[in-house]
Amino acid sequence: MHHNPKGYSLVKGGAEIEIQWKDRRLGKICADDRSGQRHFGADEWRVVRRRLGSLHAAPTLDDLEGVPGRCHALGGDRIGQFAMSLWGPYRLVFAPARTPANLPDGGIDRHSVTAIEIVEVTNYHDD
Numbered sequence: 001m002h003h004n005p006k007g008y009s010l011v012k013g014g015a016e017i018e019i020q021w022k023d024r025r026l027g028k029i030c031a032d033d034r035s036g037q038r039h040f041g042a043d044e045w046r047v048v049r050r051r052l053g054s055l056h057a058a059p060t061l062d063d064l065e066g067v068p069g070r071c072h073a074l075g076g077d078r079i080g081q082f083a084m085s086l087w088g089p090y091r092l093v094f095a096p097a098r099t100p101a102n103l104p105d106g107g108i109d110r111h112s113v114t115a116i117e118i119v120e121v122t123n124y125h126d127d
Helices: 024-029 033-040 042-057
Strands: 018-021 082-085 091-096 115-122
Touching: 018 024, 018 042, 024 033, 024 115, 033 042, 042 082, 042 091
Parallel strands: 018 115
Antiparallel strands: 082 091, 091 115
16 A cells, blocks of 8 residues: 555655554555545544555655654553554554664664554553
């Protein structure tokens, strides 16, 4: 799926983040508009689709800085994962698919993340 509905032009040199799915079912739901709309609802699916388009258009996580969806690192029991805002408290949660380089402070070097694994779409604020 290479959907980029807003036409974000982040690709430098033709590279893009490789996207994998932790849950095969979620990957199938997000594979086409009909499944996505049926599962999430039409308005919510449009937001999920835009976030996936942004991810596909970026060569690394570092390139998502300033892109709608506010890609941010998570903490607590979700250290090592990232999220992008969807609607209300819902987030698209993902993690690096390969071991990324670490920064001196222990954080993940976003520039080294070129492959991700989508974990879930969830409201983790209720956890």
